[in-house]
Every structure is written in C-alpha cells, then in structure tokens.
Amino acid sequence: MSWKLHHGAAIAAVALAMVAGCGVTAGAGSGSAGSDVSGRSLEVIGEWTGEEQANFQKVLNGFTARTHVKVTYTSGGNNVNILLNSRLTGGAPPDVALVPQPGVVAEYARKGMLVPLTGDAAAAVSTNYSDAWKQLGVVDGRLYGFFFKVANKSVVWYRTDDFRAAGARPPSTWDDFIDTSKTLADSGVTPIAVPAADGWPVTDWFENVYLRVAGSDKYAELAAHRLAWTDPTVVRALSVLGGYFGTPNMIEKGATQLTFTQAVADVFGERPKAAMLYEGDFVTGEIGKLGAARIGGDAKLFNFPSIDGSAPAVVSAGDEAVQFRDSPGARALMAYLASPEAARIWAQAGGFLSANSELDLSAYPDDSTRAMAQALVTSSVVQFDMSDQTPQSFGGQAGADEWRLLTDFVAHPGDPAGTAAALEAAATKDYGSRS
Template sequence: MGILRVLRIGVPLLLLAACAGGGSDGPAASASCAPYAGYEGHRGTTVTVYSSIRDVEADKLTHAWEGFQACTGISIDYEGSAGFEADLPGRVSSGQAPDLALFPQPGLLTSMVTAGAVKPAGKAVVANVDRWYSADWKRYGSVDGVLYGAPVDANVKSFVWYSPKYFAAKGYAVPTTWAQMLALSDRIAADGVKPWCAGIESGGATGWPVTDWLEDTLLRTAGPDVYDQWVEHRIPFDDPAVVAALDRVGGILRNPAYVNGGYGGVDSVATTSFQEGGLPILQHTCAMHRQASFYSTWWPETAQVNEDGDIYAFYLPPIDAAAGRPVLGAGVFAGAFTDRPEVQALAAYLATPEFADHRAVTGNIVSANKGLDRSLLATPVAKLSADLLADPGVTFRFDGSDLMPASVGAGTFWTGMTAWVRGTDTATALHRIQASWPA
C-alpha cells in the first residue's frame, strides 16, 4: 500500500497516538488526520452505537472507524447483538436507547421514527447523502420525505454460490436463464448429488433466507412494479402473483430431489443454520446455494474464492429475459436517537467515501456510495457486487422484508416462511402473513 493510499484509506498505526493527542505532532500526523478536520471540536465525548453486526464482522467494523476516533477524540462505544431487532424497541421504551443504531431494516427504522425516537438527520448528514448516494438509497432511509437514516453498508442478494472447480470437472456450465438452472439441477440430481443445499436457522431471525428467495423470484416473475406494490401493501401479501412466485421457490427448496445436500432431506433446511447452509459445496455433496454477497465471510480461509477456485458466485438468472437484470439487495442505515453534535458528526462521517473505503479495506464490505474506490475490494465477488450496484442497466430493489413494517418483515414473514419450509401450504402461509399486517 503506497503512501497516497495510506492517506486516503486510514491513519497509520504509528500515527494513532499522535492524532489522539490533538493531531499536532508533526506534518505526517496532520496530513493523516486531514480527512477528519470537519468533525473536530468534540474531543472527550463518547457515542454509543448498537447494531446486529457482531463477532468477527464487528471487529472489522470497529477497525474502520479507528482513524475517526484517533483524530477527533470522539470515543465510540460499540455493541453488537444477535437480538438487535427484538431488543432495540425495549431499550428505547425503557430510556436506554443508544446514541446511534445501525439499522439493517428500514422498516424498523420507520417504526422508531413513528415512535418519535429517531431524530431527523442533521444538515451535514443530508449533504453527504445527497452528494454520495442515489435518490433511491436516500429514499430507503427516509420517512415521509425526511432523511433519518444515512446509508452505510450494502450487499447484493441475487447470487448463487457454486464451485468452479467442481463445475469444470463435471462439465457443468453456469446457467444464464432460470430454465437452464433447473435443467442443470436435474442433471446434477441425475448424477447422484443433491443440486441444492440451504439453511434458514438464524436464532430469532430464523426464516429470513426464504424471504430473500421469494423476493428475488417475485422480481423475476412479476416485475419491479408489482414488487413495489406488494412491499408497500398496495396489493395483498397473498396476491396470486406472490403465490405463484413462492410455489416456484418451492420447486427448488421443497423438492426432495434437489435438497438438502450434505444435511438430509427437506426437513433439515429449517434446522440448518444459514451460516452453514452452503458449506457442503466444498465437500461436493451439493452444488449450489443461493445466498447474498456477505456469505463470503462464512467460507473457510483455506477456500479459494474466485472465478476458477473452490468457490465463486453467479448472478441468479432471470426467468423472463424481457424483465432485464433485476437485482435484490440490502443495506445498513445509521439512525441517531439524539442530535448531540458528536453523534451527528459520526453519522455524517459514516456517509462518506472515506468510511466506505475503510470498510472495503478492513472488511471487504461493499457500499452503494458513489465515491467508493472499488479497486480496494479484495475479492472478485465483492467487486462483482459493487459493479452490479453501480450498473445503470440493473433494476435494483431493496430487500422487501426490510422495508415492511417490522412486525411483518422481521416477524410474521420470517415465522411464516419457516412454517412453509416445514410443510404449511403456500396459500395458507401467505394468508396468515397477510392477516398479520398492521392496520
């Protein structure tokens, strides 16, 4: 890494102490702290941050803002929790709200705004979002036209993971249409291997991987306009188009000839953790696993993740070529529960290309930030994700469950899809979710 990149990407470790002392211990320290000059004046303060990002991923996140802390003197007290979605409302109602939360669901952000808990974004936050993000990404973090959540991280969900080495050895070609994908599935099954493996267990969020399957498929069968109507509840949750899409998903996820390679039958899908869902690909006991770009975190370090390696991903093919290239994705939004200046300063920084670059370097994390230096991303899948997010020919839609009211998107939709995997018929599962939609 050259010196110019160091100045762009972060504060060298040898300069952290100098910056923390005021950023005045020589020209090198001053230059390294220059990107943080606009956030000064709050030294000695602390900002508490709460999110669902934890374990190794939490370490990568906190590394990404080390320079901000060192140069501004603002301490960040971070907590990641597996129970974030369920616990945050209770913390807010009991007066224990964090200063800043990283929301993976705009629907949960909206509910916190409606409850009067989240503050409107400050002027600096709005300015950064207007400059560095598309109107759609700003809309995802807004309620009634007012910005409350600044976009931070992003991911692409329309991927199928596979082994290029295994495909090459077996003479399989990466499918470019849905029909080809099903034909390949039949061929793999005929060769004695279950073509798909899946896992949807995720603690209190069990079931969410199926919501992604349904949303990706609905985009490909009914198109983005119907998708938007469904997410916004302008058509019923159990609209015939949604029933048809879920039945199509069932042709894969509930097909005993197709799943669950490496784990057992269809019933094992509900009890297999999403982190482990695709791992049998490495043992060649399954061939494909539909999961988001962030799944790259869960492959062993010894696995070669590239176009010719042990693991890679292909774009989930369209069903109707006339529908173009729909892409389902998601992201994280920073919402503040206080308008204290140090909190707004951190929120503004999180919406900058500098922070996006830090996330790329420390965690190989993708962002929809227009200023992201995509060359900093370490893996081909991350670069492919960033390219798709920036491609004007792609029809992008945000994860529907994340946009829905939290009681549905992070509640009955998850439990309903779990019941569906366990055998509840499609119409009944979707009707129950429809009945749960808040008035």
C-alpha cells in the first residue's frame, strides 16, 4: 500500500467530480453517464455495530447529501456472513455489502452472486488504490471489490499508569514481552486480557506469532492450505503461544468467556483488571466510547514484538465493499466508497484506517493512528488476515473450526501438536468442501 502525504485541490476536485457527477449517473452495466439516481433507495449490509456503525452512517450520510439516494444500513455483527447467506438463499440480497473475508468474497464471485466492478467504480479503485490492494479484490481475473476499511492488527495497547508503577517499558522482542509481562504480574497487575470468547482475536494472536516464526511465504501457503497445519512451523508457533498463555498469572482469568468489547473495558475502563490488550487499530473507537482513558496519554501502543529476530511485520485485515445488485445507485455508491472523500469522513472520526492511497495522513485524528497507518508502509512484511482468507466453515464466521479450536487452546495450551493435528483435520474437511 502506498500512502501519499499530499492531497492537493486537483485530486479533491477529481474525486468530487467522480462522486457528484459520473458516479451519480450511470448507465446499466457500464457505470457511464445516463441514469439519474436521485430519489432511489439502497441497502448496505456490514458487520459494524455501536461506534463503528455510527461512524459509517456518517459516510453514508455524505453519499445521501450528494445524491439524494436513501441508504439503509443493516448490521450483521459478528454473524454478517450468516445474515448474507440467509438473504441470498431467500433471494433478497442487499445492494452492497462490506464483507470481512476475501475468501468468502471469492466464493460469492465464483457462484455468480456478485456484480463485477466496471465504469466509475472500477476507475475509482484504479486511481485510489495500490496494485497490492487492488489485487486483493480480484477473483479469477475480474475486479469484484475493494477494501474500504482496513486494520493494522499488529499492535499491543497498554495502560501507561500500570507500566509506570511497575517500572515496565514497551517491549520490542518476544523475550522482552515475556519479561515485561512478568514485571507487571510481580507488581500485582494482571499483564494482559485475551478475549477468547469471540474466537477471532485468538486467530489474530496465532497469525502474528506465525508470521514472525515462519515468514511470509509459509504464511501464504498455510492460508491457502498448501501447507499442512501439522507442519513444524505451526507447532512451533502454537508452542510459543502456549508457553505464554499457560504461564500462571499471565492472562486475565476467564479468557474463554471474555468478549472483545469487555476486554477493552477491562483494560481501559473505570475499573481496570489488566494492563495490556493485543488487538488492532479499531480498539481506539472502543476506548473512546468508554471515556475513561485518553489515546496517546493513558492508552498507548507498541508494535507486536519480533520473535527470533524477525523483521517488522504487520497482519492486516479489512472490510471489502462488493456489489450484489446491479443498478445506477449501487454503482454510484461503490464509486463513492472508493473515493478519498468517503474515507476522510470516517478517518476524521477515529477508529479507522484506509487502504485508499489518496487519503492524506493528516486526516487521522491522533499520532497513534497515524503511526499505525505508517506501519503498513514501513514494515518489511504485510500479510492479510489468514482466517479471513479461508472457507467460512474453517475461519470465516462465528463457530468456525479454527475459532473453536484456538479458543479451546487458550484454555488448554499444553498440547500444541494435538491442536495442530485437530486444525489440520478441520482444514482438510473445510477446504475440501469449498467450491
């Protein structure tokens, strides 16, 4: 991803023209001028709730203000794919959806459920996204989507008061991370909250450790199941994680019942129970909603630590905008979402990173967010969230096999080889059933 620090008046003018002009009038099947969308209505489905939903609504309001198209947002929460599958089965797809797994998007595309992007929407993606990000929206040679909201899922958040009281410093290596955690524990503070109840945060833990233990090539092979989950690199990564999770007094008790939202509150709320929380940039929105800690003051971050001398690396993720219904309004909305103007609205509200290379970093509200955005550029290795590339039954939805097995591993971390074997059995079943 190529972030540009400039964003002059000419670029803004082009983006506004795309949305307010050609992107608002579109001919059927092409995205060219010819059909007025004013007065029409659209539905968008996404996973966002709470603060994120409110901020995305601001983006949709910006589209409505320009086009007079009413947009209804429906949240599927953590079960967005279940909602989409139900709607598709019932013959009632939304106009547009934001899907958090490119593997799921590929399934939809290959089943003929998605509209390929053409015209103004495709042009906006070509203009505003790097080749690496554009390629993530391509299925079998055709562009079907783009990532509107992305995440840097390789940072650890911490309470500065707990670190100061314990005499702890932000670590840069895994060994230092263990030492810092022990220092916090010795001071009487639980080092870290691990929200295993939701499943996906534990897959993120594994992916960050695996990327640093095995490297980028094996990461990609494992994501595609060209490498078995019983490979020694997987067992090694699980051993690293298991050693940490299994150390007494290291993680907050009841991890398998702890949700992500509650974990944020347990670290940065009025009654903190732990000093650290691993997760992505989107934590900022939840911290802000609590109102008990200030980003950059009470709450700071450090990059996920290096393991065995691994180079700086980032696991990214995102919500891919795709089109299920072909209409001038849907094409106009896709072109708008691919513009820097749409990205800027949410960036200024906080809790957001964009893959849009034309978005000026100054749009982000604080140094922490700008640092996370910059890390996506400066890190030697950037990989997309592994579980989001897998079949839904393995890693793409609540209750998926990987989510379940890794949640169990948090509670019983003493058998990495056994967990690896169970993951391989599940992957063999789930990848084999993917069409």
